[in-house]
Amino acid sequence: MLDEGTVNQTTQRYYSARSLFVTNMLSDAHSRVFSREAQDFLAALCDRFAERVSILMAQRVKYQDVIDTGIKPDFRQDTEYLRQSDWRIQGSVEDSLKDLQEITAAPKRHIITSALQTGSILFVADFEDSMTPVWERVLDGQLNLHDAIHSESYWSARQNNDALDVATGPTLFQCRVRGLHMTEKHVLWNGCAMPAALFDFAVYFYNNHRQLLENQCSPHFCLPKLQSYEEACWWSDVFHFTEQLFGLGNGTIKATVLVETLPAAFQMEEILFALKEHAVGLKFDIHDYIFSYIKTLKNHRDSVLPDGQAISLEAPFVNACCTLLAAICDKRGALAFTEPAGSYRPQQSEYFQSLESVGRDQKTRASTEQLLCPCSGPRTEQGMRQLIAVAIKHIEACLSDNGCKSQDESQAATVFTEMARVSIWQWIQHKQRLDNGSLITKALFRDYLSQEINIVRKQVGAVRFDQGRYCEAAYWFSEQVTSDQLSDFLSLNSYESLP
Missing domain, CATH: 3.20.20.360 (Malate synthase, domain 3)
Structure with missing residues (x-):
């Protein structure tokens, strides 16, 4: 059974005898769905299955x-x-x-x-x-x-x-x-x-x-x-x-x-x-x-x-x-x-x-x-720039707690940002060229990134840009693309920065 923990009229926080610990206080509304009984069930699942995930x-x-x-x-x-x-x-x-x-x-x-x-x-x-x-x-x-x-x-x-x-x-x-x-x-x-x-x-x-x-x-x-x-x-x-x-x-x-x-x-x-x-x-x-x-x-x-x-x-x-x-x-x-x-x-x-x-x-x-079997097709400057722009907007939306949704919902899904990240990373690693002959390098990527962040600033306006986290998003994306090792998921890194 769960211990009583701390309970009052506005917040509730529970401690489980099964080593389950909730780090944040729960509002009354949230306690309706994450109740003591729900936590007890969750503890039973963790006791049997959590270690197997590792x-x-x-x-x-x-x-x-x-x-x-x-x-x-x-x-x-x-x-x-x-x-x-x-x-x-x-x-x-x-x-x-x-x-x-x-x-x-x-x-x-x-x-x-x-x-x-x-x-x-x-x-x-x-x-x-x-x-x-x-x-x-x-x-x-x-x-x-x-x-x-x-x-x-x-x-x-x-x-x-x-x-x-x-x-x-x-x-x-x-x-x-x-x-x-x-x-x-x-x-x-x-x-x-x-x-x-x-x-x-x-x-x-x-x-x-x-x-x-x-x-x-x-x-x-x-x-x-x-x-x-x-x-x-x-x-x-x-x-x-x-x-x-x-x-x-x-x-x-x-x-x-x-x-x-x-x-x-x-x-x-x-x-x-x-x-x-x-x-x-x-x-x-x-x-x-x-x-x-x-x-x-x-x-x-x-x-x-x-x-x-x-x-x-x-x-x-x-x-x-x-x-x-x-x-x-x-x-x-x-x-x-x-x-x-x-x-x-x-x-x-x-x-x-x-x-x-x-x-x-x-x-x-x-x-x-x-x-x-892979497919053939072009790698264009316009396509690479679009990948960069999509990633900046999406990562900024996530960092700003906008629910993984940029203003352009057709480009909002997390997977598009992941596709942009791994595509450009792979092009750099394998020394691919754009259809205009340009060699895709870290320097070329950083040049396009610098230009695209300025374009985004014009698109969203100076006030929204300065209030947002676009520069931080560009930094996050750059670190991922130019790293010598490709991380599994961008979300694993960005999650640590969320409250």
Whole structure:
């Protein structure tokens, strides 16, 4: 049980006998969703699963070290029996998911309200790329989801298909937790920042599963940045433990896995098998996938890519992953999804509709060479400058706690900044040239950066520029691009500067 801790009418802070410590005071509103009982559940999860995350992250480092020596990714030999076995995911897939438009956005109250009024949708509450993980904002997001899911008028509208003036409308909720690589520094487990994925899962599940199940909806999660079969097994164990703890049937919890890393492309069947009791489907995200392709193959000169604008779904390595994903999902009874290209946009799934016949052809299997085959295209001065400008605006928005949203929302997603960072870094490292003949060097990058920061100043105005953190954002980006070692995620560094 949890100790009493400090409690008064305005703030609450709890201390757990299981070595769970909340570093910040909680408001009364936040205590509704991060209650003593929710913390007790979180402590139980940490006790069983937190240490395994460190092992999984160490396995990622070991895998990348091998790739950096010149070895290319490939299908695993030790799991070939799973790919050759005859199995399908268990439990029924919610057919309604096939017909819903998807909106992926930060779980802000006004966004949820607008989303629920648009009609039949799948609202993906994104705690990862669509918001800056400031402590108060994370808790606000959980509170907003709780209030929407527990709204009687919302469920009445679902049953009657009514259009109301409040946050209502027939929809399904999905919680996109943060990746396993991220931590929640405001909650310590045994003195260390705990896995952010566990925090997001525990708080959302504890507060909402009963209400969802009472209304014939599953607690549904979206799992980002997975790279391996072992990581999927970890999530399966978390789900099974939770279902047993709360007396729920096997497979009550549902999950959609984002295929957005190159290592995961070679283990999609293994990932589905590990989550076969809970999996709904696989979802492909082209922008995160391009970022992962560059980052994973950063030392491979034969895998350098052109401008991101020149990479489409028809690019060989992208097309091969989509084709393989569609075939696997059809074979294993799962759904195949595309990830919306931007935040807060309805999903466009025409590409996977065009792949329907491909997915039904069991002989259609992308090879290792196809999954790794890069695409050709230009590297332009305009494209490089655009990458720099996008990065400055986005990083500034995050540092200023604007929820990972620049004023130009089409360029707001975190992944675009990551693509810019790894692309320019790789061009510099491998001595690539722009189509105008200029050699891409650290000096050229710094020259463009200096010019672009002045252009941004003119665009936003002197007052907004001076009040903002644009110079700090430019410094952050420059440090990342000109470093001799490429860091895994920009968010891991910027997170430490957030309150």
